[in-house]
Amino acid sequence: MNDRKLAIVAKGIRIELNCEHVDGLLRRREDPRGARQPASNAVKYSPEKGLISIKLYKERGDAVFEVMDEGPGIPPTEREKIFEAFTAAPTSRCRPSRAAGSDSRS
Numbered sequence: 001m002n003d004r005k006l007a008i009v010a011k012g013i014r015i016e017l018n019c020e021h022v023d024g025l026l027r028r029r030e031d032p033r034g035a036r037q038p039a040s041n042a043v044k045y046s047p048e049k050g051l052i053s054i055k056l057y058k059e060r061g062d063a064v065f066e067v068m069d070e071g072p073g074i075p076p077t078e079r080e081k082i083f084e085a086f087t088a089a090p091t092s093r094c095r096p097s098r099a100a101g102s103d104s105r106s
Contacts, residue, residue, distance in 0.1 A: 004043040012049045019056040022063040037084070038067040045071030 008015070042052045050070040057064050 004040055007043050011043075011046065013043060013046050014049070014051045016051060016053045017055075018053070020058055022056060022058055035065050038065075042067050042069035042071065045069065047071070 007013075039052075039054060046052055046069045052070075053066075053068040055064070055066040055068075057066075
């Protein structure tokens with residue numbers, strides 16, 4: 001979330017954190033984007049003064065990481081892709097842009 005601090009402050013987003021003791025359930029070599037990407041997306045798509053709720057808890061011997069926000073939501077068919085970097089839902093507010101220095105007149 002460090003890379004999103006400016007956006008959090010600029011948008012007045014509130015963060016609610018609820019973490020249980022889950023030592024021994026997390027693996028150090030786990031891909032860190034698995035947790036970072038959903039949290040980053042929550043900041044990106046949350047409305048101004050929105051609330052992001054982040055929970056880490058145990059369930060049946062597993063660690064569960066949960067991110068909830070007040071953004072527009074993700075269509076069920078696109079939910080598995082949220083763990084991939086640079087993926088946006090088809091209804092996202094992102095628009096493709098030209099690379100710097102490219103000439104659209106050609």
